[in-house]
Amino acid sequence: MSLCVLDEENFHLCCQLLLQLSEQLGDGWSWEGGQGSQEGYLRKTALRSVVIDSSSVWDYEGGWSDTSCQSQSEQQEGEQEQAAVDASADTNSIKGDLEEQDEDDGVCVVSAGSSQLLQYEYHILHSCSYSTPVLYFRTCTQEGRSLSLEEVWSSVHPNYRLRLQSSPLNTITLQEHPLLGQPFFMLHPCRTEEFMRPVLQAAQDQHRSVNYVLSWLSVVGPMVGLDVPLKYSTLLHPAAPSPAEILPPCTEAASST
Amino acid sequence: MADDKDVLRDVWFGRIPTCFLLNQDEVTEREAEPYYLLLPRVSYLTLVTDKVKKHFHKVIRTEDAEEMWFEYEGTPLKWHYPIGVLFDLHASNTVLPWSITVHFKNFPDRDLLHCPSHSVIEAHFMSSIKEADALKHKSQVVNDMQKKDHKQLWMGLQNDKFDQFWAMNRKLMEYPTEDGGFRFIPFRIYQTMSDRPFIQKQYRPVSPEGNVHTLGDLMKAMYPVALSNEGEPKRFQVVIHGIEPLLETPLQWLSEHLSHPDNFLHICVIPVPSD
Structure with a gap:
């Protein structure tokens, strides 16, 4: 088995560890699905204050999956005006005494134009086709109106928008949730293995253990407003590393490929 | 084998006679006539209904026409499933033509x-083709293709060009002879008895002992309820493209011949009609 492949069993080990840490940090993740059953997903909800700039109509239709796996540099023009947006979210400033809902951390965009409070629901599932985790999410206004794909795109921070279009991290599409059968936005997993490989390789070289799901989430989450507090990592890797104290690693870095 | 090539054609050219009726709650300026079409089983509703849209747009005011969607007996029809799957799953016991209701209001955001x-x-x-190839060949075949090859697959489907599509698609159906089949069989099992839309897992065409896996083996592993025990009356039909293939059929053969153009084998489990 390749180093970069996450099978369903290891996915569950990673999720269990993430849940334990989330509980300590009050980060609000829960497991949904049958108990003891392998089928289920990690779930978290959050309120975020977001500016939907409907004037910047972005041609998301160009971002269909074929191109989604390739760069789209021509789309990058016209995004500059958005760069003035102030990314004030201090992603790593999670406080120890945090309650489960923390709106301050969710403020991702402050600019001219009125911000609105949106309800986000994030799901992490395992893809048996790609042997990777997949991030699904949906978002609606306080009145319960679901956001369109276009609105979701415009709520993504411009810097991330460029990355989503020009990097192997891929694009956001509307897909059917494979367990719920409802429309969810999804960050496509077809290049996940590719961008996770250096992370896992580096960990292996340094004989560090890695929680695949946590590392992956810290890469893809912030693009759609889901911040992963640094404390997850400091809990996993205390300043004085004593591997025996660390919870069982999900991906044994020392294992051979 | 010449016979097997015919199977591909039969699958590709499968048609369902359909009658589109405008939802009665739509505000019309005059009465809307029904619209009849032969729908290709392997295509998608929203790909082959531009004429339906045009037809009904004639009788409703432009400002009343929002995104078009389809419904059958109260169930919103998911355009992203192949038409044949929708029919087998929801309407296989209906009298033909299949009567689909067309809506231009109240798009069901939560369902479609x-x-x-x-x-x-x-x-x-x-995206489906890529996912299937991730299962079959670790994405190697689809990644080796050029953009124009991807386009050829799509144009083949869009324009109903069997030869154009299969000239490219056969590459996605190859495998090393010594392997005896794909790495995993891309399949989805649908049923309407629960909210779970479908079952999709990793399943190999050949067992570790070297035995060929059949459709029956797959069903037994994934959805045993669908199979009836000996001596018991049959409760469910296992349907692909409107037929019930023998459960002894090798899965690899089914995957190569009865998959939809998206390269997935779509299997519907439906209750045996009671009458």
């Missing part, structure tokens, strides 16, 4: 994906 243009269908279709 939006489909603002054909490029969204193309994205969905290519």
Whole structure:
């Protein structure tokens, strides 16, 4: 088995560890699905204050999956005006005494134009086709109106928008949730293995253990407003590393490929 | 084998006679006539209904026409499933033509994906092909293809060109002889008895002992309820493209011949009609 492949069993080990840490940090993740059953997903909800700039109509239709796996540099023009947006979210400033809902951390965009409070629901599932985790999410206004794909795109921070279009991290599409059968936005997993490989390789070289799901989430989450507090990592890797104290690693870095 | 090539044609050219009726609650300026079409089983509703849209747009005011969506007996029809799957799953016991209700209001956001243009269908279709190839060949075949090859698959489906599509698709159906089949069989098992839309897992065409896996083996492993025990009356039908293949049929053969153009084997489990 390749180093970069996450099978369903290891996915569950990673999720269990993430849940334990989330509980300590009050980060609000829960497991949904049958108990003891392998089928289920990690779930978290959050309120975020977001500016939907409907004037910047972005041609998301160009971002269909074929191109989604390739760069789209021509789309990058016209995004500059958005760069003035102030990314004030201090992603790593999670406080120890945090309650489960923390709106301050969710403020991702402050600019001219009125911000609105949106309800986000994030799901992490395992893809048996790609042997990777997949991030699904949906978002609606306080009145319960679901956001369109276009609105979701415009709520993504411009810097991330460029990355989503020009990097192997891929694009956001509307897909059917494979367990719920409802429309969810999804960050496509077809290049996940590719961008996770250096992370896992580096960990292996340094004989560090890695929680695949946590590392992956810290890469893809912030693009759609889901911040992963640094404390997850400091809990996993205390300043004085004593591997025996660390919870069982999900991906044994020392294992051979 | 010459016979097997015919199977591919029969699958590709499967048609369902359909009658589209405008939802009665739509405000019309005059009475809307029904619209009849022969729908290709392997295509997608929103890909082949531009004429339906045009037809009904004639009788409703432009400002009343929101995104078009389809419903059958109260069930919103998911355009991103192949038409044949929708029919087998929801309407296989209906009298033909299949009567589909057309809506232009109250799009059910919670049930259906939006489909603002054909490029969204193309994205969905290519995404499925890629996923299938991830299972079959670790994405090697689809990644080795050029963009124009991907386009050829899509154009073949969109324009109903069997030869154009299969000239490229056969590459996705190859495998090393010594392996005896794909790495995993891309399949989805649908049923309407629970909210779970479908079952999809990793399943190999050949067992570790070297035995060929059959459709029956797959069903037993994934959805044993669908099979009836000996001596018991049959409760469910296992349907692919409107037929019940023998449960002894090798899965690899089914995957190569009865898969939809998206390269997935779509299997419907439906209750045996009571009458």
